[in-house]
Amino acid sequence: MKRILALCLPLTLVLAAAPAAASMALAQKHACVACHAVDKKLLGPAYQEVAKKYAGQKDAAAQLKATIKGGSSGKWGAIPMPAQPNLSDADATTLATWILGGAK
Numbered sequence: 001m002k003r004i005l006a007l008c009l010p011l012t013l014v015l016a017a018a019p020a021a022a023s024m025a026l027a028q029k030h031a032c033v034a035c036h037a038v039d040k041k042l043l044g045p046a047y048q049e050v051a052k053k054y055a056g057q058k059d060a061a062a063q064l065k066a067t068i069k070g071g072s073s074g075k076w077g078a079i080p081m082p083a084q085p086n087l088s089d090a091d092a093t094t095l096a097t098w099i100l101g102g103a104k
């Protein structure tokens with residue numbers, strides 16, 4: 001029994017960590033990280049700031065998905081975010097949800 005538990009625990013940890021790691025990998029793959037960091041402003045706002053701004057808004061995920069794909073300007077400062085035409089809907093949704101969750 002102890003052995004089974006010992007095997008299960010690391011597995012659970014790996015499974016719990018996987019979605020976050022996958023989303024960070026997506027952000028790297030689509031070069032979001034060139035302009036965004038999780039906890040500090042680069043060219044674009046920190047993802048944690050984005051999560052704070054939209055916390056509690058019920059259609060936030062859909063809105064952010066649209067801005068991630070279509071680009072954005074005037075919401076955070078003078079620098080606009082270019083549209084991301086090569087981003088699939090599925091990847092945009094994953095990134096929007098991940099960012100809203102604080103990009104953890």
Ligand code: HEC
Nearest residue numbers: 030032035043044067072073074075076077079080081095
């Ligand atoms: C060339 C730099 C650049 C790249 C690449 C970039 N962003 Fe941005 N992003 C910005 C800037 C600048 C803003 C602020 C725009 C504004 O003021 O409206 C922004 C804003 C955002 C916002 C907030 C939008 C809102 O409606 O408040 C999110 C979410 C976001 N970016 C996610 C992403 C994701 C995900 C990627 C990768 C697919 C990405 N960004 C790639 C520069 C960039």
